[in-house]
Structure formats: C-alpha cells, structure tokens
Amino acid sequence: MNEEKDFYKLEKGIVLLKEKxxxxxxxxxxxxxxxxxxxxxxxxxxxxxxxPNLTPLHIVQIARxxxxxxxxxxxxxxxDDFMEMHGDRHAGDDPALVTGxxxxxxRTVAFIGHQKGRTTRQRIERNFGQPNxxxxxxxxxxxxxxxxxxHPVVTLIDTPGAYPGIKAEEQGQxxxxxxxxxxxxxxxxxxxxxxxxxxxxxxxxxxxxxxxILMLEYSFYxxxxxxxxxAILWKDQKATSQAALSLKMEAKDLMEMGIIEKIIxxxxxxxxxxxEQTFKNVDKTLNQVLKKLESKxxxxxxxxxxxxxxxxxxxxxx
Amino acid sequence: xxxxWTRCNNCRRILYKxxxxxxxxxxxxxxxxxxxTAIERLSIxxxxxxxxLIDQDISPEDPLQFVDNKKYSKRLxxxxxxxxxxDAVLNARGKMGGLDVVIAALDFNFMGGSMGSxxxxxxxxxxxxxxxxxxxxxxxxxxxxxxxxxGVLSLMQLMKTSSAVALLDEAGLPYISVLVxxxxxxxxxxxxxxxDINIAExxxxxxxxxxxxxxxxxxxxxxxxxxxxxxLLQHGMLDSVVDRKNLRSYLIRALxxxxxxxx
Ligand SMILES: [Zn+2]
Numbered sequence: 076m077n078e079e080k081d082f083y084k085l086e087k088g089i090v091l092l093k094e095k096x097x098x099x100x101x102x103x104x105x106x107x108x109x110x111x112x113x114x115x116x117x118x119x120x121x122x123x124x125x126x127p128n129l130t131p132l133h134i135v136q137i138a139r140x141x142x143x144x145x146x147x148x149x150x151x152x153x154x155d156d157f158m159e160m161h162g163d164r165h166a167g168d169d170p171a172l173v174t175g176x177x178x179x180x181x182r183t184v185a186f187i188g189h190q191k192g193r194t195t196r197q198r199i200e201r202n203f204g205q206p207n208x209x210x211x212x213x214x215x216x217x218x219x220x221x222x223x224x225x226h227p228v229v230t231l232i233d234t235p236g237a238y239p240g241i242k243a244e245e246q247g248q249x250x251x252x253x254x255x256x257x258x259x260x261x262x263x264x265x266x267x268x269x270x271x272x273x274x275x276x277x278x279x280x281x282x283x284x285x286x287x288i289l290m291l292e293y294s295f296y297x298x299x300x301x302x303x304x305x306a307i308l309w310k311d312q313k314a315t316s317q318a319a320l321s322l323k324m325e326a327k328d329l330m331e332m333g334i335i336e337k338i339i340x341x342x343x344x345x346x347x348x349x350x351e352q353t354f355k356n357v358d359k360t361l362n363q364v365l366k367k368l369e370s371k372x373x374x375x376x377x378x379x380x381x382x383x384x385x386x387x388x389x390x391x392x393x
Numbered sequence: 394x395x396x397x398w399t400r401c402n403n404c405r406r407i408l409y410k411x412x413x414x415x416x417x418x419x420x421x422x423x424x425x426x427x428x429x430t431a432i433e434r435l436s437i438x439x440x441x442x443x444x445x446l447i448d449q450d451i452s453p454e455d456p457l458q459f460v461d462n463k464k465y466s467k468r469l470x471x472x473x474x475x476x477x478x479x480d481a482v483l484n485a486r487g488k489m490g491g492l493d494v495v496i497a498a499l500d501f502n503f504m505g506g507s508m509g510s511x512x513x514x515x516x517x518x519x520x521x522x523x524x525x526x527x528x529x530x531x532x533x534x535x536x537x538x539x540x541x542x543x544g545v546l547s548l549m550q551l552m553k554t555s556s557a558v559a560l561l562d563e564a565g566l567p568y569i570s571v572l573v574x575x576x577x578x579x580x581x582x583x584x585x586x587x588x589d590i591n592i593a594e595x596x597x598x599x600x601x602x603x604x605x606x607x608x609x610x611x612x613x614x615x616x617x618x619x620x621x622x623x624x625l626l627q628h629g630m631l632d633s634v635v636d637r638k639n640l641r642s643y644l645i646r647a648l649x650x651x652x653x654x655x656x
Binding site: 237238240241243244245247248249253256257259260261280281284296299304307314318323324329332334380381384387388389390391392393 | 450451453461510539543546549555579606628629630
C-alpha cells in the first residue's frame with residue numbers, strides 16, 4: 076500500500092463513540108439513552124470530515140469490514156419466520172450461500188445471500204463467503220421454487236468471489252454460473268439484487284443480476300478484486316490502490332454506467348456503525364423497488380430485464 | 394508466415410509449415426492443435442472456406458479511461474495493428490454442409506480473446522441474428538475471460554450474452570459451443586458453457602479459475618491433465634472431444650440431427 080491511510084485508522088474516533096452508544100443502550104436507566112443523540116451528532120461531524128477524502132481502496136475496506144452487517148443480520152431484521160433451505164439435490168450444501176423463504180412486509184419472499192463468517196471458525200465454515208458450484212445450484216433451485224409459488228426473489232450480495240478450488244472445477248463452476256445467468260434471464264417472478272458488501276466477480280454475478288440491482292453506498296461490484304487486478308495487470312501487489320481506482324467499481328460508478336437502479340445510503344461511518352439505520356434504509360428502498368416490479372406483468376418484466384442488460388456496454392459503431 | 398519451417402510447441406519437432414497448414418494447423422507428428430486466428434477458424438469451418446463477415450463496424454472504446462502499466466487505448470491500438478482486427482471476435486454467416494449458419498469465432502491474439510463490450514455485443518448480435526433468420530448458431534470460444542480494462546461493464550457482458558443465447562432455446566434453434574485452447578473465466582462462465590452441446594478440441598485448457606490462481610489458493614500442485622478437454626469430458630461438462638480434422642463434419646452431423654435434415 077502507498078501513503079494512503081488505512082480506513083481502520085481513520086475511523087478510530089468514530090468507533091470509540093459507537094462503543095459509547097452501545098454501552099448506553101445496555102443501560103437500564105432511560106435517562107442514559109438521552110445521551111445518545113448528541114453522540115450521534117459527533118459521529119456525523121467526524122464523518123463529514125472523513126468522507127470526502129475516502130479513496131476507492133477505503134471503500135473496499137468498508138465493504139469488507141469484519142463488523143459489517145452480513146446476510147443473516149439482514150434476514151433477522153427484514154423477515155419474519157425465515158426458513159432456510161439446504162442442498163442442491165446434486166452434490167452438497169454450500170454454507171457460503173444461504174437460501175430460504177421468509178415473510179417480508181406481508182408477503183413471502185425467497186432470499187438468497189452470501190454469508191461470511193463473523194468468527195474465525197465461522198469464516199472457515201462459510202468458506203469466507205466464497206461459493207462453490209453446489210451454492211449456485213442451490214440458489215437456482217430456490218429461485219425455481221419461488222417461481223413455482225409466484226414469490227419474488229431478493230438476493231444479498233457479499234462475496235470475494237467464486238472459490239478457486241479443484242472440486243469446484245471438477246463440478247463445473249463455470250457452467251453452474253453460466254446456467255444461473257441463463258435461467259435468471261427468463262425467471263417469471265420479480266428479482267431484486269442488493270449488493271451489501273463485496274460484489275466479487277462471477278461468484279457475485281451468479282446470484283447478482285435480475286430486474287433491479289441496488290447497491291449500498293460503500294459496497295462495490297467488480298469484474299475482479301483490486302488485488303487480483305494489480306497482480307495480473309501491474310504484476311505488483313502495491314498497485315492494489317491504483318487498481319481499485321481504475322476499475323470504477325463503486326456504487327456511484329455503476330449508477331453512472333447505468334448498471335444499477337438505486338444507491339442505498341449508509342449511516343455516518345458506514346453500515347457497521349449503525350446496523351439498525353442501515354436495515355431501515357435497505358428496507359425502504361427494497362420495498363419500493365419490489366412493489367413497482369410486482370405491479371408489472373411477467374412478460375413486461377422479462378422484456379425489460381432483457382433490455383436492461385442488452386444495453387450495457389460501450390463501443391462505437393460507424 | 395515468415396519462415397518455411399517451424400517447431401511444434403508440443404513435440405518440438407521441426408516441421409515444414411505447409412504440412413501444418415494443409416493438416417488444419419495440427420502437428421502431423423503428435424496431433425498438437427496449433428492456435429488458430431478467427432479468420433483461419435472460419436475458413437476451416439465454412440463450405441469451401443467461403444463466408445460473409447457481419448457486424449464489422451463495431452469498435453471498442455475506453456469507457457473507464459483505464460491505465461495500468463499502459464493505457465488501454467494504446468493496448469487496443471497495438472492489438473489492432475498486430476491482428477488487423479477491431480476486437481477479439483469475428484461474426485460470419487455462410488453455409489456448412491449446405492446449411493445456413495451463423496458463426497462467431499473468438500481470436501486469442503487480440504488481448505487474449507478477452508470479452509469486453511464489443512465481444513459481448515457481437516456475441517449478442519450473432520444470437521439475435523440467428524433468432525431473427527431462424528438459423529443455427531455456432532460459437533468458437535478461445536478466451537482468457539472478461540476484459541479487466543472495461544471493469545464491471547465486461548462482467549455484465551456475461552449476463553447479456555447468456556440472456557441472448559437463452560432466446561434460442563425458446564425458438565427451438567440449435568446453438569453449439571466449441572471450446573478451444575484456452576477458454577477460461579468469464580467466457581466459460583457464460584455463453585461458452587451454454588451450448589445445446591459443448592464440444593472441445595483435444596487437450597484444450599478449459600476452466601473457470603486459472604490454474605495458477607487455484608495453485609496459489611490450495612497451495613498444491615494440480616494433477617496432470619487438470620482442466621483439459623479430456624478431464625472435462627470425464628466430468629460430464631462436454632459432449633465430445635473432437636479432433637480438428639473431424640470438427641467440421643461433426644458440427645454438420647449434429648446440425649443435421651437437431652434440424653432433422655438428413656444428408
Ligand atoms: Zn508435434
């Protein structure tokens with residue numbers, strides 16, 4: 076890394092304030108809670124100074140922050156009676172991709188999301204959120220189930236990428252991703268993708284496309300990780316920061332390129348500083364977008380979905 | 394061809410170039426399949442090597458103003474000069490065994506056959522033309538994957554092309570995917586693995602992750618033959634591994650069967 080300061084150093088002051096709030100929330104005395112709003116204001120002030128100077132690499136660090144809310148945290152907040160479905164009926168069950176059904180705002184919704192572990196043990200169990208072929212196949216199985224019952228699909232994207240392993244290749248990782256894309260292109264129910272953290276290449280894409288893509292303010296979606304890009308194009312890990320800049324993978328970049336529909340704002344300091352505010356913001360936008368999609372006919376949605384991707388790409392034609 | 398003689402990449406024998414060319418660019422001694430340009434590929438597939446190039450006016454841009462050790466725009470210019478191509482794919486129509494077909498052939502010499510906006514657009518147009526004119530589609534893939542210099546725009550070409558070939562299913566039109574050495578990354582994770590049948594030339598490297606990335610991840614040496622055509626056939630990913638000398642006749646036979654058009 077160059078002179079650029081680590082995000083974890085930048086956010087130190089904010090983290091201390093957040094810890095104060097967490098302490099106050101635990102208190103039995105209701106008067107203690109009255110101390111929270113002024114602390115939140117302090118966080119806001121600090122953030123106003125930090126935010127304008129954030130580099131793309133800082134955004135990557137926020138998106139990968141170990142304290143950031145993960146798929147299961149969102150499911151806890153957004154859904155009632157979430158029931159997880161396991162297995163691809165083929166080779167196994169992928170713990171890196173969580174799938175199932177829950178009630179969301181009065182309707183059944185199929186949820187599919189990458190899950191990174193919180194503790195070291197969980198991280199290993201979840202393979203750091205890197206799916207294998209059985210993950211994509213399980214996801215597709217649940218999408219088809221949703222289609223059968225006429226329920227919408229919401230996916231939560233947060234993965235470094237597809238797992239590069241021997242078994243993954245033997246079991247057809249590429250084909251499994253490809254097949255998901257093809258099947259998603261004609262899925263008759265509404266499908267919304269929310270990038271909550273890392274949108275890492277094919278592992279994200281296989282469940283990361285649909286009628287509308289929403290991105291959290293400090294998430295990213297990229298063809299390759301900045302580290303991978305630096306290694307291949309610059310042949311130098313030190314170029315990671317430059318690669319992050321060049322790849323234009325932030326929410327605002329994708330918005331400009333016409334790839335995503337909405338940017339969901341994050342609370343001051345990032346999603347990990349205030350889970351509840353983050354969930355509220357996601358809930359608001361997600362419900363809006365879903366409602367709009369639900370009001371359209373399946374034929375109309377499929378036509379628009381095709382057109383959405385059909386027009387992505389920049390070239391000249393003389 | 395600057396010299397009359399060349400060395401086989403595989404068996405290291407010194408060979409007379411004309412012997413390789415007349416043998417479909419395959420080593421007469423060891424059956425090593427030399428990499429073909431898109432033009433060479435089209436000429437060995439179509440009847441009498443005759444075809445019409447289509448979608449020729451599409452050229453790449455530099456939407457991200459991408460600069461690594463070199464400017465992307467400069468890279469494009471160098472590759473244009475080197476290959477006389479505008480980008481890494483050629484679309485063509487013509488006849489195979491008397492049947493009208495659309496063929497898209499990727500060219501590895503142009504930035505490793507990588508898929509950016511132009512390759513994505515042309516593959517999509519090839520599929521849409523097949524749909525409109527009710528023709529079978531053949532795509533010959535040869536690619537290192539998505540083109541990093543166009544960032545997430547390249548990634549989205551996976552969805553765009555996969556959606557396009559999906560249209561052929563509903564229309565009942567054949568799409569045959571031919572994978573040749575090497576086909577990896579975003580191209581295998583989209584249209585190249587979505588053929589009604591997927592076939593490959595012998596010993597082609599085909600996979601999602603590159604072998605070096607896998608080795609670095611698992612910190613082990615990879616088994617011999619890993620991610621080669623024969624390995625994929627064994628694992629059920631391919632319908633057949635076809636020698637180049639039989640490729641044309643294989644494709645014609647398959648099309649005749651799918652279309653119910655006996656010879
Ligand atoms: Zn040889």
